[in-house]
Amino acid sequence: MHEKWFLWIRDQEIPARSEEFFTVMNPATGEELCQVARGRAADVDAAVQAAAEALPRWSGMPAAVRGRSLLEVARRLREVEDELALLETLNNGKPLRESRQDVEKVAEAFEFYGGLADKLFGATIPISPNYFNYTLREPMGVTAHIAPWNYPLRLALRSVAPALASGNTVVLKPAEETPLTALRFAKVLAEAGAPPGVFNVVPGFGPEAGAALASHPRVNHISFTGSVATGVEVMKRAAQNVVPVTLELGGKSPNIVFADADLDQALEGTIKAIFTNAGQVCCAGSRLLLEDSLYERFLTRLVDRTGKIQVGPGIEDPDMGPLISEEHRQCVLGYIRLGQEEGAKLILGGKAPTEPICQRGYFLEPTLLTEVPNWARVAREEIFGPVLTIFRFRNTEEAIQLANDNPYGLVAGVWTSNLDRAHKVAAQIQAGQVYINDFFSDSVANPFGGYKRSGFGRERGVEALCHYTQVKSVCIRLKD
Known part of the structure; x- marks a missing residue:
């Protein structure tokens, strides 16, 4: 691995104007991974300038040619899948198989949008x-993408792919914790034939590079994935320039299990919903709602199954890797303590694992909390870790009421063999995605976004293209 990584502007690796670097850590070991150039406002300005200058060539290119470039990106991503997956695991900590899945999902996104490029x-x-009126879909222009650290490659590029397909150019600000795969991807895109300046990457810190990008007067659209608090700040800065935003923010997603569900399927789905990526998932099924008649037997099986989850360094491909940082681990541990103070019962986990292989990194045991009051902060706030809060309900109406009694509305899961009930519950759940007898059905064709404080706009699907294009109406008066 390179000891130092640089900005990517106009298809070139360049140092930051300040010549400063920041340290990127390996969360599985707590050791330094590398140094990355620290972008600031001047670097953001250079990247936006490069994107603006590349815009006429990229947007003026035949749409089918743009599409072929994106299809070539997908092909090349699969060629370097092992390299990208290893880099993601070292930088983010997730199990290697999850990183490989992320690379494949990104390749699928470029295939999907590459195929749609000439169908706008x-x-x-x-x-x-007496009139001939028609509409055109035209690109927004320079688009800004501010990405999170939990899925560094996948969540950055799910918005980049439709932006590029529809003729926009891009400036990406990856999370300061996990900038490496975005910088490596930049070379893949260049090798696939995208002109210089079409895709630019400025790593750096949110208050410096991120704020400058969200405030830049030449940015025409902003896509942000992250916390509600930061999303509000992005929206405020965008409003100063009257720039539209797509926001995918937090979640506190309910996972509802009815007594008639396939319990084997529901159990494995529950494990996947909360412990994938160590619970560091915006749409994690972090609130488990169990029908009274199955509560005790499902809970017994859940404790047994959760206790068998193998925690360890992602490079060893365990069931669950570390949290992203020691600071975040302490935050999650703080929530676990708070939950107990609020009346919840800790029945499993709640501490760092004792295995020797986990001593140096930021690991935490999968954690189960029962008897959680619905008013408690652990029931209402996003913990963003491997912590499952467990509730019980008496009937369908109470399940829906509990599910909706939360400020977030990103995802919900429903487990039942009654198709009529499944449809009725899905219709009443306040969430952007409702999964029936599954969780994380995440096809690129499936639009993704939130209700309420989980944000607005949609990533993925044909719907995402609407955010990266604007409609022009042309009206011609004909001769009488």
Whole structure:
């Protein structure tokens, strides 16, 4: 691995104007991984300038040619899958198989949007016999993408792919904890034939590079994934320039298990919903709602199954890797203590594992909390770690009430063999995605986004293209 990584502007690795670097850590060992150039406002300005200058060439290119470039990106991503997956695991900590899945999902996104690039159709509007009215879909321009650390490659590029497909250029600010795969991807895109300046990466800290990017007057659209508090700040800065934003923010997602569910399937789905990526997932099923008649037997099986989860360094491909940092681990541990103070019962986990292989990194045992009051902070706030809060309900109406009694509305899971009930519950749940007898059904074709404080706009699917294009109406008066 390189000891030092640099900014990526105009298809070149360049140092930051300040010539400063910051340290990137390996969360599995607590050791330094490398040094990365520290971008600031001047570097953001250079990247936006490069993107603006590349825009006429990229947007003026035949859409089918742009699409072929994105299809080539998908092919090349699969060629370097092992390299990217290893880099992601070293930088983020997640198990190696999850990192490989992330690379494949990114490749699928570039295939999907590469195929849609020449299918951004306008429409004709029959307003009058004397007029010919039609619409065009045109790119927004320079798009800014501010990405989180939990899925560094996947969540950054799920918005980059539709932006590029629709003719926009890009400036990406990856999370300061996990900038490496974004910088490596930049070379993949360049090798696939994208002109210089179409894709630029400025690593750095949120209050410096992120704030400068969100405030830049030449940015025409902002995509942000992260916390509600930061999302509000991004929206405030965007508003100063009247720039539209797509926000995918936090979640406190309910996972509802009815007594008639396939319990084997529901158990494995519950484990996946909360402990994937060590619970560091915006749409994690962090609130488990169990029907009264199955509560005790499901809980017994859940404790047994959770206790068998193997925790360790991602490079060893365990069931669950470390948290992203010691600071974040202490935050999650603080929530576990708070939950107990609020009346919850800790029945499993709640501490760092004792195995020798876990002593140097930021590891935490999978944790189960029962008897959680619905008013408690651990029931209402996003913990962003391997902590499952468990509730019980008497009937369908109470399940829906509990599920919706939360400020977030990103995802919900429903487990039942009653298809009629599944449809009725899905219709009443306040969430952008409702999964029936599954969790994390995450096809790139499936639009993804939140209700309430979980944000607005949609990533993925055909719907995402709407955010990266603007409609122009052309009206021609015909001769009488």
